[in-house]
Structure formats: C-alpha cells, structure tokens
Amino acid sequence: MRPLEPEDPQAIGGYRLLGRLGEGGMGQVYLARSQRGRTVAVKTIQPALARERAFRERFAQEIATARRVGGEWTAPVLDADTEGRVPWVATGYIAGPTLHRVVAEDYGPLPERSLTFLARGLVLALRDIHTTGLVHRDLKPSNVMVTIEGPRVIDFGIARALDAVTSGGLTRTGAVIGSPGFMSPEQVRGARLTTASDIFCLGAVLAYAATGRLPFGTADSGGHALMFRIVEEEPALDGIPDALLGLVGDCLDKDPERRPGVPELLERTGTAAVAEPWLPAEVLAQLGRHAVALLDSEDPAAAAGPPAPPAAPPRPGGAPARTTAGAAAAHPLTYAAPAHAPGAVPVRTPPPAHAPGAHTPPPWRTPPPPGHAWPAPGPAVPQGPPPEPRRASALANALTWLFAVMALFVVVTLVVHLQLLGDLREERKADPYLLFSSVADAAEGSKTTLDVLTTLVGLLHIAIFVVWLIWFRRMRCNAEAFAPGRIRYRPNRAVIFWFVPFANLVLPKQIADDIWRASHPLPHPAVGLVNTWWTLLLGWIVYGVVVSGDPWHEADDWDEAVTRGNLGAVEQVLCLAAALAAVVFLRRLTTMQHNRLTGPR
Known part of the structure; x- marks a missing residue:
C-alpha cells in the first residue's frame, strides 16, 4: 500500500481512504474503512470510461x-455508485x-x-x-x-x-x-x-x-x-x-x-x-x-476529527454559513448529503382549478355561423378569423424530390451494407481464426463509403425536416380556413411540438388528424393513412434509438458484428418504408387541400 497523493480525495461515499492499493486499466484502487470500521477496497473508474454512457x-x-x-x-461487492460523476465500487478487502x-x-x-x-x-x-x-x-x-x-x-x-x-x-x-x-x-x-x-x-x-x-x-x-x-x-x-x-x-x-x-x-x-x-x-x-x-495503518484524517458535515444553506441575512476545513466540496469524490432535510418531499403546487382552457375543448365540431364573433385567443384557439388559405404544391413537390433522393441513398446504403457483410462472412469462412478486428480494418474503404452515404442521408434528413415543418404549418393554416376553430393549437405551436422530446411523439399526430379531417371532403373521414404513416415513422425512430445501436465494424466479435449488421439493415428498411408512407401522406393531403382551394367553396 502506498500513501495517498495530494490529488486523491479523502473519502469516497461513506468510506474514508487510507492509501493506494494499485492502479489498473479501469481506474485507481484505494484501501478504505467504512463508518463502522470495516476495511474495504474501493475502485474508482477513470474519467475516460466514466464519460461513456x-x-x-x-x-x-x-x-x-x-x-x-x-x-x-x-471478494463480496458491498457498495457502489454507478451514476455519480466518478463511478466507484467497494468490495471486501482481502x-x-x-x-x-x-x-x-x-x-x-x-x-x-x-x-x-x-x-x-x-x-x-x-x-x-x-x-x-x-x-x-x-x-x-x-x-x-x-x-x-x-x-x-x-x-x-x-x-x-x-x-x-x-x-x-x-x-x-x-x-x-x-x-x-x-x-x-x-x-x-x-x-x-x-x-x-x-x-x-x-x-x-x-x-x-x-x-x-x-x-x-x-x-x-x-x-x-x-x-x-x-x-x-x-x-x-x-x-x-x-x-x-x-x-x-x-x-x-x-x-x-x-x-x-x-x-x-x-x-x-x-x-x-x-x-x-x-x-x-x-x-x-x-x-x-x-x-x-x-x-x-492509520486513518490519514484521524487527527482532523470526524468527517466534516455538509455545507449549511445560506443564513437569512445573506452571509454564508461557516464550514469546517476539509469539507466534502473540497474533494470531487467526496459526496455531501443534500441540502434539504432528510425525507423532505418537494410539494408540487397544483394548477388553478379554473385555468383558461383547462377543461374547455375548442369548438371544432362546426364552424361559427356568419357574423359570429371569433373566440377569444387561448392555448388552442388562434386570434381572430382564420388566415387566407394558400396553395402548397411547390413545397409538396420539393419534399417529394427530397424523399426520392433520400430513398435512393438508403437503397444504395443498404445494398453496400449487405454486400460488405456478405464479403466478411466469406472471409470468416475462409479463415476461421482470423481476428475480426483485422478484417474490419481491412474493410476501411467500404466503411468510408458507408460513412459518406450515411452522412448524405443525414443531411437529407435535416433538409426534409426543415421543408416538412414549413409545409406542415401551411397545411395547418389552410385547415383552419376550411374548418375554423377545429384545429388544436396555434400554427407556431404545431411546429414547435416537433422539437419537444415527449410532445413530438403525440401532439403532431393529433394536429395531423385535425388537418386531415378538416381538409377531407367527407364529414367523417377515416385516418388509416395517417396512422400508417405515423406508426412507421415512430417505429423507425424508436428502433434506431433503442435497438439498432452502434455500427457493425465497432463490434467485439463476429457474432456481434453480424447481429449489428442485421439490425442496421432492418433500420434502413424501416427508414425507407417511413419515407414512402410520408410521401403518400403529404401528396394525398396536399391534393385534398388543392381541390378545396380550386373547387367551389
């Protein structure tokens, strides 16, 4: 055991450090004692690893x-903190x-x-x-x-x-x-x-x-x-x-x-x-x-007395409370207790019972009769009469072309991806003892091609998203003109909700349903096409975030590489299906509104 160095903390969690036991590939190992006097080994995780989610x-x-x-x-595992700034694990000391x-x-x-x-x-x-x-x-x-x-x-x-x-x-x-x-x-x-x-x-x-x-x-x-x-x-x-x-x-x-x-x-x-x-x-x-x-071995901080208590909150007069030397905040691995009292539960103040629009749905069953005063502005109803409807054929054509180019790149990416995995399987069969990392390095040219295609598809995603939001807002404004007061949320909010992490999984779909119903010539149209488009879109997003994971060439072994490759291929297929469904949806919705604008009103 070696003594602690100046940059070492004095305590980790509830364990007082006594010295250094060693250093490995994952981090530093300390000899420590718990508050009850048990001797333990505490292993910290190096910062480079701690930054990897x-x-x-x-x-x-x-x-x-x-x-x-x-x-x-x-050696039993006694304690651990896997979510702290520096993760650590304490085991029984041998x-x-x-x-x-x-x-x-x-x-x-x-x-x-x-x-x-x-x-x-x-x-x-x-x-x-x-x-x-x-x-x-x-x-x-x-x-x-x-x-x-x-x-x-x-x-x-x-x-x-x-x-x-x-x-x-x-x-x-x-x-x-x-x-x-x-x-x-x-x-x-x-x-x-x-x-x-x-x-x-x-x-x-x-x-x-x-x-x-x-x-x-x-x-x-x-x-x-x-x-x-x-x-x-x-x-x-x-x-x-x-x-x-x-x-x-x-x-x-x-x-x-x-x-x-x-x-x-x-x-x-x-x-x-x-x-x-x-x-x-x-x-x-x-x-x-x-x-x-x-x-x-002695406790290096025994002469300083018991561990310092956590810093107290500021006094009412504004002067900071006095703290003991060597307080927990002085060391990045010394964790202090929370400032609020133990067991205190924050109280959430309920919203007012009569908040504007809290329980009053917007009037989207029938448009107001002629001469009727427009509803007061609120979270769901815009101010004054609806805007004058405008055609969106140019935006729909631009989106169609962007989706077509993206679909082409996705197909090419899928073909190159599958061809590369096939070549790797053949090399694996030819040399069963060949290290996967050697083949992955040898396929650097193909990986570069896939990276370029992936980057191009990503740029197209950005362009499509921007044009889509402009088109979606235009559809929202036109639908308000066709069926005043029947569309949830204002035009700007209809766009903003695409960026909210939770809301963009629900609210844009609700607004799309309203736009579809307001633009459709039938009084009670089916929304099967909208549901199909939204299901494929969410399936592609969730699959890419939760299931697909890292690319195949970053795998540990052959089996994992094949699994990742198959998952990546499924993601490309879902992306292609979602793009085609989006094209059908936008063309159908744009056509319906165009017919409403050019036909008898």
Missing part, C-alpha cells in the same frame, strides 16, 4: 449481478498478496499440496460466479488473492462493462484488462465468451502457479505471436505435478465443448478441508507481515 449502463448491470455472488471464495506476487516475487512455484487446495478454491469461486450468470472474463494470477483460509477471486463482473466502450482510444475487453498470457482461444479470436473461457483461464493460472511460467510463453516475441500460440499450439506443461497434469491439460483444451465443467472439476479436485495451513511457511510469514502492516 454505454459503459455506465453495462457497469451498473454487472455490479447489480455481482452483488448476488456469495460464498467464501470471492488481506493478502496476489498469487502473481507470491509466485513471481515472494516464494516461487507452489508445492503440490498448495496447488491442490488452490485448484479447489478457484473452482468453488467460479461456481459462485457462474451461478449468477456472470463470466469472469479476466481470471489471472493478479486477480487471485492469497489468504490463510484459501484463495479469493476478485474483479469478477466488472471486466464485461468495457465491452460497451468503443471510443476515446479505449480497446475492448481482452486488450485492456485481459492479460494476453491468460486469455482463452475464443477470447483471442473475438468470439462470444461463455463459462468455458473461465475454465481455460483456470488451467493457465494453475500452470503458472505450478511452474512459475506462462503455459504459452511470454509476449517478449510479440503479442501476436503469443496469441497465435494460444490458438494453435499446445501448452508447455512440464513441471506440473502428475496429480494435476491431467486436470490442467483438460482445462487448456482448445475446444470449449471438450473442457470440463465446474461440477466435474469439483469431483476431480476432492475436498478443500485441511487440518493444517495450505501454504508454505515462507508465504505464511509474508501474510503475517501483511496483517501487521494493515493493523498499523
């Missing part, structure tokens, strides 16, 4: 699952060194008896982790803590959160967190990972603990050469005791289907109960020194 969502999901992992062979330090620095390869107990403890830890539906994805010696009672596995359920990150110069899981010497073949190939991947990593960890060497060599000759050996060559298992040789070899099988499962490994590792310490005397002495150092 996709990472936060996956991080919260994995932490929620990791909380359910119980048992004596893992008082002991890592397996990597024991083998590489303190002792060396472990004896057979220690290896048998280590294997049993790691299998039990994987059982607890896999039972909740998690895959550790990063089982390696530095994630295995050595204690007097047995091994403890840490950092489970966190590595997967990095899969959602694709920007900011960050790579995926297996390149940032995963140690190349302890990756499974399917992880190297970029395939979807299952619990069998953890079994392979278990074999690599046991081989390292028994020999002090990585089973597939080091990365001194290059990371790509190491990954090739993991996928293609057999591991070096000389030096492993005969009692564990078969088990380690089976775990390191290239085919995930042939690796033993956790139930079989529990049978082959026997019982973990021992009557005497499982570690050599030298390691036990190191654990004793570590425990003494932990007991001697």
Whole structure:
C-alpha cells in the first residue's frame, strides 16, 4: 500500500481512504474503512470510461449481478455508485498478496499440496460466479488473492462493462484488462465468451502457479505471436505435478465443448478441508507481515476529527454559513448529503382549478355561423378569423424530390451494407481464426463509403425536416380556413411540438388528424393513412434509438458484428418504408387541400 497523493480525495461515499492499493486499466484502487470500521477496497473508474454512457449502463448491470455472488471464495461487492460523476465500487478487502506476487516475487512455484487446495478454491469461486450468470472474463494470477483460509477471486463482473466502450482510444475487453498470457482461444479470436473461457483461464493460472511460467510463453516475441500460440499450439506443461497434469491439460483444451465443467472439476479436485495451513511457511510469514502492516495503518484524517458535515444553506441575512476545513466540496469524490432535510418531499403546487382552457375543448365540431364573433385567443384557439388559405404544391413537390433522393441513398446504403457483410462472412469462412478486428480494418474503404452515404442521408434528413415543418404549418393554416376553430393549437405551436422530446411523439399526430379531417371532403373521414404513416415513422425512430445501436465494424466479435449488421439493415428498411408512407401522406393531403382551394367553396 502506498500513501495517498495530494490529488486523491479523502473519502469516497461513506468510506474514508487510507492509501493506494494499485492502479489498473479501469481506474485507481484505494484501501478504505467504512463508518463502522470495516476495511474495504474501493475502485474508482477513470474519467475516460466514466464519460461513456454505454459503459455506465453495462457497469451498473454487472455490479447489480455481482452483488448476488456469495460464498467464501470471492471478494463480496458491498457498495457502489454507478451514476455519480466518478463511478466507484467497494468490495471486501482481502488481506493478502496476489498469487502473481507470491509466485513471481515472494516464494516461487507452489508445492503440490498448495496447488491442490488452490485448484479447489478457484473452482468453488467460479461456481459462485457462474451461478449468477456472470463470466469472469479476466481470471489471472493478479486477480487471485492469497489468504490463510484459501484463495479469493476478485474483479469478477466488472471486466464485461468495457465491452460497451468503443471510443476515446479505449480497446475492448481482452486488450485492456485481459492479460494476453491468460486469455482463452475464443477470447483471442473475438468470439462470444461463455463459462468455458473461465475454465481455460483456470488451467493457465494453475500452470503458472505450478511452474512459475506462462503455459504459452511470454509476449517478449510479440503479442501476436503469443496469441497465435494460444490458438494453435499446445501448452508447455512440464513441471506440473502428475496429480494435476491431467486436470490442467483438460482445462487448456482448445475446444470449449471438450473442457470440463465446474461440477466435474469439483469431483476431480476432492475436498478443500485441511487440518493444517495450505501454504508454505515462507508465504505464511509474508501474510503475517501483511496483517501487521494493515493493523498499523492509520486513518490519514484521524487527527482532523470526524468527517466534516455538509455545507449549511445560506443564513437569512445573506452571509454564508461557516464550514469546517476539509469539507466534502473540497474533494470531487467526496459526496455531501443534500441540502434539504432528510425525507423532505418537494410539494408540487397544483394548477388553478379554473385555468383558461383547462377543461374547455375548442369548438371544432362546426364552424361559427356568419357574423359570429371569433373566440377569444387561448392555448388552442388562434386570434381572430382564420388566415387566407394558400396553395402548397411547390413545397409538396420539393419534399417529394427530397424523399426520392433520400430513398435512393438508403437503397444504395443498404445494398453496400449487405454486400460488405456478405464479403466478411466469406472471409470468416475462409479463415476461421482470423481476428475480426483485422478484417474490419481491412474493410476501411467500404466503411468510408458507408460513412459518406450515411452522412448524405443525414443531411437529407435535416433538409426534409426543415421543408416538412414549413409545409406542415401551411397545411395547418389552410385547415383552419376550411374548418375554423377545429384545429388544436396555434400554427407556431404545431411546429414547435416537433422539437419537444415527449410532445413530438403525440401532439403532431393529433394536429395531423385535425388537418386531415378538416381538409377531407367527407364529414367523417377515416385516418388509416395517417396512422400508417405515423406508426412507421415512430417505429423507425424508436428502433434506431433503442435497438439498432452502434455500427457493425465497432463490434467485439463476429457474432456481434453480424447481429449489428442485421439490425442496421432492418433500420434502413424501416427508414425507407417511413419515407414512402410520408410521401403518400403529404401528396394525398396536399391534393385534398388543392381541390378545396380550386373547387367551389
């Protein structure tokens, strides 16, 4: 443990920091104590990851699952804040060194008896982790803590959160967190990972603990050469005791289907109960020194007294309230309590019972008789007589051409998209061990073409939206002339509601229904065409926001790339269908109003 540095906070959440335990690919790890005196490890997330919304969502999901992992062979997740400015997670602190330090620095390869107990403890830890539906994805010696009672596995359920990150110069899981010497073949190939991947990593960890060497060599000759050996060559298992040789070899099988499962490994590792310490005397002495150092560690802020209370609200006279030195606001990771009293619930003042227009619907059943005074202006009824209707054929023609050009670009984009995915599938069949990232990089020209087409379609969307709003307002004004007082909301509001996040899913459709009914020659027309157009439009928008997601070439593996490619193709089809329905709607509505303007009135 190293002392805190000046830029480190003094507390995170309700935990007082004591020192630095280390720093990894995801952030800083601190030793801390809770308000009740429990020693914990607090891991903060680095700012580059914290800015990624996709990472936060996956991080919260994995932490929620990791909380359910119980048992004596893992470090429990005690607390977390996934929505704060700097996300963090607190786990139970394991008082002991890592397996990597024991083998590489303190002792060396472990004896057979220690290896048998280590294997049993790691299998039990994987059982607890896999039972909740998690895959550790990063089982390696530095994630295995050595204690007097047995091994403890840490950092489970966190590595997967990095899969959602694709920007900011960050790579995926297996390149940032995963140690190349302890990756499974399917992880190297970029395939979807299952619990069998953890079994392979278990074999690599046991081989390292028994020999002090990585089973597939080091990365001194290059990371790509190491990954090739993991996928293609057999591991070096000389030096492993005969009692564990078969088990380690089976775990390191290239085919995930042939690796033993956790139930079989529990049978082959026997019982973990021992009557005497499982570690050599030298390691036990190191654990004793570590425990003494932990007991001697002092709270760096103990001399300053208890934690400072949150800042008080300003006094009535305007002078700021006095605060204690070292208040929570001085540190970006120290969170203060809210200013309002605990349990206070804001009271929402109800609107006046007789607000203008609150319960009075606009008079849109029949137009006022001749000579009738026009209604007073309100939220739904415009001022004075309706405006003089004007033709909108030019706007309709412009929109039709814009939609036609956009539909052409969408079709071309869809064809190029499907052709590229087909080519990638052929390359995948030709070389099953080809890394997806290598093929994605090789297809840079096609990706550039798709990016150009996507940009052009986006610019057309903007142009269509602007012209559509002008046309829609014209339709709204004309409909008011055909059926005065029967159109909800004023012309300007009819346009503004397209920009309101919630209202633009409902109100423009209501206004479109009013315009359609006011412009139609029949007294009670059907609105099936309006409903079809609106359903396709909303389906395309919701699908693009919720389902479609990131482009295929930013995927982790082949399966995910194909899935994203198919989802992207569906989005293009929905876009095309929504555009065609919009053209039919605008041409029909414009024609009806044109007939009303040119026919007998």
